[in-house]
Amino acid sequence: MAITQANGAVRESRPRRRHAEGPAAVLAIGTANPSGTIVPQDEFADQFFRMSNCDHLADLKGKLNRICKKTGIEKRHFHLTEEVLLAHPEFLDRELPSLDARIDMVATAVPKLAESAALKAIAEWGCPATDITHLVFSTYSGCRAPSADLELARLLNLRPTVSRTILSLHGCYGGGRALQLAKELAENNCGARVLVACAEITLVCFAGPDGSNLVGHALFGDGAGPFTGGEHPLFEMVSATQTTIPRTEHALGMQVAGGGIDFHLAIQVPSLIGQNVEQCLLGAFRASLGDDANDLTWNDMFWAVHPGGRPILDNIESVLKLGPKKLTSSQNVLHEYGNMSGATIVFVLDDLRRRREEEGEFPEWGALLAFVPGITVETMVLRSPPRSVKEN
Numbered sequence: 001m002a003i004t005q006a007n008g009a010v011r012e013s014r015p016r017r018r019h020a021e022g023p024a025a026v027l028a029i030g031t032a033n034p035s036g037t038i039v040p041q042d043e044f045a046d047q048f049f050r051m052s053n054c055d056h057l058a059d060l061k062g063k064l065n066r067i068c069k070k071t072g073i074e075k076r077h078f079h080l081t082e083e084v085l086l087a088h089p090e091f092l093d094r095e096l097p098s099l100d101a102r103i104d105m106v107a108t109a110v111p112k113l114a115e116s117a118a119l120k121a122i123a124e125w126g127c128p129a130t131d132i133t134h135l136v137f138s139t140y141s142g143c144r145a146p147s148a149d150l151e152l153a154r155l156l157n158l159r160p161t162v163s164r165t166i167l168s169l170h171g172c173y174g175g176g177r178a179l180q181l182a183k184e185l186a187e188n189n190c191g192a193r194v195l196v197a198c199a200e201i202t203l204v205c206f207a208g209p210d211g212s213n214l215v216g217h218a219l220f221g222d223g224a225g226p227f228t229g230g231e232h233p234l235f236e237m238v239s240a241t242q243t244t245i246p247r248t249e250h251a252l253g254m255q256v257a258g259g260g261i262d263f264h265l266a267i268q269v270p271s272l273i274g275q276n277v278e279q280c281l282l283g284a285f286r287a288s289l290g291d292d293a294n295d296l297t298w299n300d301m302f303w304a305v306h307p308g309g310r311p312i313l314d315n316i317e318s319v320l321k322l323g324p325k326k327l328t329s330s331q332n333v334l335h336e337y338g339n340m341s342g343a344t345i346v347f348v349l350d351d352l353r354r355r356r357e358e359e360g361e362f363p364e365w366g367a368l369l370a371f372v373p374g375i376t377v378e379t380m381v382l383r384s385p386p387r388s389v390k391e392n
């Protein structure tokens with residue numbers, strides 16, 4: 001932004017931005033997973049303990065097996081392969097410095113994964129990549145500058161003036177946060193076309209088993225999911241809010257250390273989310289729809305819930321008294337891919353729009369929910385636009 005001095009006053013030299021009419025919309029969605037390894041969940045504990053040379057820790061292995069059975073996950077994709085681990089035994093030991101080697105690997109792998117997904121979204125959108133005006137990239141692997149956003153812009157040949165933002169360490173709500181930012185950018189810059197890229201590779205968090213990291217190992221997987229705003233809206237993003245649950249800042253967190261990124265997931269996370277989610281939703285819907293919100297019940301809506309873990313989905317289903325199929329997209333994504341942190345919500349929206357195409361009947365209003373260290377609940381009110389003549 002150029003600032004010029006005129007008549008002693010500070011004045012912007014650029015033309016005033018025009019606001020877009022109506023809410024921003026998701027126009028196209030693409031997803032991708034790394035080609036490295038696909039691990040069936042029922043084989044994960046055996047494979048992980050063998051690769052970590054920890055088969056002698058039978059109690060821990062037994063516990064990981066018990067946890068894996070309860071995750072609701074069928075398989076997960078990983079960039080990390082056994083060959084890479086053999087070449088980098090330091091990845092197994094949190095006490096050994098390994099952050100540099102991890103960052104070197106993800107600096108290439110994360111934008112590449114995002115590129116695979118972005119190419120699908122751009123193809124669906126049907127416009128040249130050079131029409132993209134803004135890029136918002138969310139990843140917990142963005143530990144250097146320039147970062148994955150610049151590399152993705154280069155890989156996609158985006159215009160040199162593309163306006164880039166990187167969100168780092170936002171964890172599971174990276175997707176929701178990036179979408180909210182894209183919404184603000186699109187609504188405040190008429191004609192903006194925002195590429196939102198979320199890409200997560202667990203390589204930066206990987207470690208050998210210990211008593212405190214089993215749940216993370218059982219839960220997280222790798223994936224990427226860009227969206228663009230499109231000419232035929234898939235979902236309108238009507239409003240977005242964040243609510244932090246008081247005194248829960250120690251329940252969920254990530255910490256970058258010399259031996260990689262540590263996750264902390266307190267056992268109370270699913271119940272804390274269950275106890276607070278309805279209040280967050282009521283606030284978001286009343287603020288967005290006013291009295292019209294009173295005519296809606298939770299079962300009248302479609303749901304895009306970040307599948308942070310099976311009990312989180314179970315608690316939300318039970319607290320909101322949702323019908324049996326309301327969380328199918330979230331359950332399905334958890335089952336097929338595990339928790340891919342910020343990228344997961346893109347997979348959920350992709351699954352939802354596929355169901356909408358197959359089923360025909362679809363609610364007008366929906367809610368997107370994601371959870372973040374804090375604990376903060378990210379809520380977005382979504383609207384499924386009426387189907388156009390072209391789509392019908």
Ligand SMILES: CC(C)(COP(=O)(O)OP(=O)(O)OC[C@H]1O[C@@H](n2cnc3c(N)ncnc32)[C@H](O)[C@@H]1OP(=O)(O)O)[C@@H](O)C(=O)NCCC(=O)NCCSC(=O)CC(=O)O
Pocket residue numbers: 063066067068070071170171172173215219252265266267268269270307308309310311312339341342371372373
């Ligand atoms: C681990 C689970 C699959 C276990 O399922 P259940 O809770 O139904 O089963 P259960 O109660 O019998 O527990 C099985 C065993 O796991 C242990 N256990 C459960 N939760 C634990 C936790 N958070 N930390 C350590 N251990 C835990 C129990 O003590 C028990 O041990 P034993 O067998 O020895 O008695 C589930 O609780 C789960 O998915 N939790 C993760 C939820 C979560 O925090 N997700 C992240 C959301 S935010 C996010 O997505 C992160 C981000 O920001 O990226």
